[in-house]
Amino acid sequence: MLPGSGGETRVGQIVALVRGRIERRVLLPGARLPSVRAMAETTGFSKSTVVEAYDRLAAEGVIRARPGSGFFVAAPLAPLAVADVEQAPRRDIDPVWMLRRSIEDLPGAIRAGSGTLPTDWLAGEAMRKAMRAAARGNTLPSADVSVLGYGPMRALLSRRMLEQGVEASPDQILLTESGTHSLDLVCRFLLQPGDTVLLDDPCFFNFLALLRAHRARVVAVPMTPQGPDLAAFAEVVAREKPRLYITNSAVHNPTGATLSATHAHRVLKIAEAADMLIVEDDIFCDFEHVTASRYAAFDGLDRVIRIGSFSKTATNALRCGHVALRADWVESLADLRLVTTYVGNPLGAELLAAMVTDGSYRHHMDMVRNRLARAMARVVRRLGDLGLEPWTVPACGMSLWVPLPGGLDASVLAGEALEEGIVLAPGAVFSPRGGWNDHVRLNVTQCDDPRFYAFLARMCAS
Amino acid sequence: MLPGSGGETRVGQIVALVRGRIERRVLLPGARLPSVRAMAETTGFSKSTVVEAYDRLAAEGVIRARPGSGFFVAAPLAPLAVADVEQAPRRDIDPVWMLRRSIEDLPGAIRAGSGTLPTDWLAGEAMRKAMRAAARGNTLPSADVSVLGYGPMRALLSRRMLEQGVEASPDQILLTESGTHSLDLVCRFLLQPGDTVLLDDPCFFNFLALLRAHRARVVAVPMTPQGPDLAAFAEVVAREKPRLYITNSAVHNPTGATLSATHAHRVLKIAEAADMLIVEDDIFCDFEHVTASRYAAFDGLDRVIRIGSFSKTATNALRCGHVALRADWVESLADLRLVTTYVGNPLGAELLAAMVTDGSYRHHMDMVRNRLARAMARVVRRLGDLGLEPWTVPACGMSLWVPLPGGLDASVLAGEALEEGIVLAPGAVFSPRGGWNDHVRLNVTQCDDPRFYAFLARMCAS
Known part of the structure; x- marks a missing residue:
């Protein structure tokens, strides 16, 4: 079939329409796309057709979805939206999303997946x-x-x-x-x-x-x-x-x-x-x-x-x-x-x-290393009580790479944890091939809250 | 003529030799090229032939000269060596050179071409x-x-x-x-x-x-x-x-x-x-x-x-x-x-x-603006005494763009000034087309040394 309003599918027509607007710079980078409903009304196609077209454009990196605020034209170079890895990026395994989450101030949250020491551990x-x-x-x-x-x-x-x-x-x-x-x-x-x-x-x-x-x-x-x-x-x-x-x-x-x-x-x-x-x-x-x-x-x-x-x-x-x-x-x-x-x-x-x-940095690090060693031992033991065993027991540091019990998807788990104020780092976000999603990264310095272990216990039991 | 050791010029042969070594990664980016003498001995060509070949490679951005230390393979992306402006970069009009000069600590130097306030003017x-x-x-x-x-x-x-x-x-x-x-x-x-x-x-x-x-x-x-x-x-x-x-x-x-x-x-x-x-x-x-x-x-x-x-x-x-x-x-x-x-x-x-x-920043800026206005008036007057008139008298700030008296080349002038401990900013370094080389940029806060005006007076008189 030839492309065009006659030969192209409905989804394809909407895709072509949006692409054309971006190419002619009617829609500038960062601009919000018409809502699904508005686009459906304009084109006379169904909302599900529009959704499918937007999804396809998002998968191609041409537009980006921001939950709760709609679809946007990707940045000019789209340096972060266009993934050159084997799988297309999903929000739950998007490293930029993870990076932002690691900075956002979430009052009262248990940052078990964080990559940094707690503030009161710093120098x-x-x-x-x-x-x-x-x-x-x-x-x-x-x-x-x-x-x-x-x-x-x-x-x-x-x-x-x-x-x-x-x-x-x-x-x-x-x-x-x-x-x-x-x-x-x-x-x-x-x-x-x-x-x-x-x-x-x-x-x-x-x-x-x-x-x-x-x-x-x-x-x-x-x-x-x-x-x-x-x-x-x-x-x-x-x-x-x-x-x-x-x-x-x-x-x-x-x-x-x-x-x-x-x-x-x-x-x-x-x-x-x-x-x-x-x-x-x-x-x-x-x-x-x-x-x-x-x-x-x-x-x-x-x-x-x-x-x-x-x-x-x-x-x-x-x-x-x-x-x-x-x-x-x-x-x-x-x-x-x-x-x-x-x-x-x-x-x-x-x-x-x-x-x-x-010498204050040396003194600080002596203290941090001791605290880290104790925290590591404590978390490994607590996880063991739940039947969870780390992939390896690290010689030092704060990261622990933990396999989840059979069948648990780390991205799903992270979503559920977030609802309880616990920030987890699902395995796939660390994987160039989007794998490892049966693992999470834990920060042993951010796991001491009993609510965290209670959450894990429920997950392991279910 | 066909390329090759028979048909190619001597200069061309050396150029091809160096290019080949870089392409085969025998010479890695940043590596020093053989000295002119060593290359002349290796190839059997004259030193002037080698110099011409190296100059051609430098003009093409393949290698870079560092005065006093020889020629080097340009950085992999050569982002700073490859100029995409109408003229090939010359050392004396190279903006990176100027940028480095603006940072180097030159004790006792008169930084008349500097882009910054003197340290004791800062907050x-x-x-x-x-x-x-x-x-x-x-x-x-x-x-x-x-x-x-x-x-x-x-x-x-x-x-x-x-x-x-x-x-x-x-x-x-x-x-x-x-x-x-x-x-x-x-x-x-x-x-x-x-x-x-x-x-x-x-x-x-x-x-x-x-x-x-x-x-x-x-x-x-x-x-x-x-x-x-x-x-x-x-x-x-x-x-x-x-x-x-x-x-x-x-x-x-x-x-x-x-x-x-x-x-x-x-x-x-x-x-x-x-x-x-x-x-x-x-x-x-x-x-x-x-x-x-x-x-x-x-x-x-x-x-x-x-x-x-x-x-x-x-x-x-x-x-x-x-x-x-x-x-x-x-x-x-x-x-x-x-x-x-x-x-x-x-x-x-x-x-x-x-x-x-x-409020300390506001107070600081009030003082700086007043000092700048006085310095600007002072430098414009001192230049006027030498018959030099700025391109425009700025409403504020520290920069003054000054045409040199007929025939003076700003790059040559900057070289002579440097020998007397005076850092000038020659016009061409500011020009996308390598023009304006009959102008210099002066920093009115860095011109108060009498040696600077004595230097200018000699230059204007000669």
Whole structure:
């Protein structure tokens, strides 16, 4: 059949009508589409036909549904609406939705799926102390110092990385706005639209959202408690020739897995043979009791780019991400940061440097690690009482990756939990292939409310 | 002639050799090329042949020269090395070079071409006061509040914009890391590679650098002291169909020109007819004695996106940029910011909000405006004594756009000035077409050193 009002289906006609309006810019990006009822009246078709057409347009990423407020033309580049993963995004597994949920202030909510420490676990007093000291001084932190960012902070980071076996001189370290910003800069620097990037399955959900914004093609490798599945890793690298592999290694998000030395060595050998780069997001490193293997330590920052931040450990109020990479790339990355965000956050860098130098950050982390270890043991025990056993018992950190009892769908469970004021992180949001939906990520520091276990008990019993 | 070692020129052979190595990834991005001498020895060609080949590769953006350290393979995407303007970039007119120079700490240098106020003009005491108050409190600023950024700051910005006639509700305002970051986000949101963007000639040099990073095509319209040349504007918009026009309107950088109401109205009419968006970078607004016309005020944020920041007026230590735009775009832009940099800088936003609320920012700006007016009058008079007359006498701000006496090349002048510890901003760095090189931008707050006028006097006399 030829397209046109005669030959095209009714649904197709409405799809073509909306597409045409967008193309002629009658409907601008962000504009609200006519309501289903209005469109039905205008076109003379039934409401169900309009709904089907809108659904098709939404599935194609042309428009976006916002529950309760209707349909909207997707943003011009639609960087977040157009998923380049194997499955079309669903709201309940949309990483941007999860990211927003992790920020929204939900008074009284039990944030069992959160990715951050509770506010009262953060380094509030250390930060206030550093602020008082800075306020007493008569020099202002200034952006006009170094293109790479506050020098003393880079010197501290260089020494701290050495404790993890990572050799990076201060001149190989660029300060950024956050860990996320570091990763974004690296992707901008290294990726072209359509490039293939390898992720763990599961992985931190923002990797998925960020790679959509870069219009990269995502392929995935299954995780094991020691690192990526090596046979699958070798196979997918050979077949897909990814440009980058992005991972949390020593403290994996969401599983809490720890990279083994064997895995680190083998993955690096495969990466080397395929000339693939590795971006190691190491923002949880200060949670470790014992230093695990790291790609950056094994490789010496040759094909590994190492990202860090204090947001997860000290406070997310002082934005100071950083990235350590090959000496001959750092200036180009600094240029890119300069042109796209100007300099980093000088006050944040100075306050954090003061907190590291005066020992208050170290003291804070000692306390946090102890509290984390106790919370981890407590939550694992409480889950065990319900017959739930984590996928692996993490060596450190706050994340616990928990399989649900047979048949329970984590997205459905998360919806039910939300009605009781409990925010869960369903497994599929962490999965490049939309899998793992029989798992949830729990934050052991946010699970102590008895209502949470009561909810879980009911779910396990039903 | 066919390409190949027989038919190709010697220069062409070296070019092909280097290109091949880069394509086969023997030479990785950022890698240093063999020295001219080493390449001459390897190939058996003369050093001048190698130099010519390297120059050609540099002109094509494949490699980059770093004076004193040799030639390097351009970054993978080479976002900053590949200029899409009418002329190939030259080091002396490279905006990234200028941007770096504006940050480098050059002890004792006279920063007559700087784009910022001297450190002792900034709001140091107000910032310290706000820090003391924040350190006394027992709540930490937190990123976990709102996806758009610290609400009280957005409410303050909404009220302050209204004083300029710009109606933007707090929900139309997104906080970012900086003015530059705002512009980068907007470009990411609206531009595809190859899209055409209209700039003023001259314009803020970072617009050029940023648009290179976005691989946009730049077209330019000549400035007049009342805004863009209207006939040229209409003509270039009709011919080139730009997607965006990016400008500083009320306080133009580098010329200090003030947009007239006539120009604002006419430009908006042309933009509307062509369905072109306008990004108004209004980071200098608090320098104004009298509120000038603004695109955002005339248009009501329909096709105008308004960018602001406190970095130029209060301090660049507290990074808090913002962008005001159509209500139906703000959530998508917030998503993009969330995914690419997570949240803004909560501490910076809270401290700046405190400075605005307690009146110390207003007091600071009253003082700065008075000092600026005196400095402007003083520098205009001192230049007049040398027979130099600015292109226009700005109504406010720190920038003065000064034509040089006949025959003087601003890039050459800047090179000579640098040898005497004087940093100048040559005109061509502000020009999308590499023009205006008989002008310099002066910062009236950084010109008081007698050595600067002595230098100018010698230049004018020679």
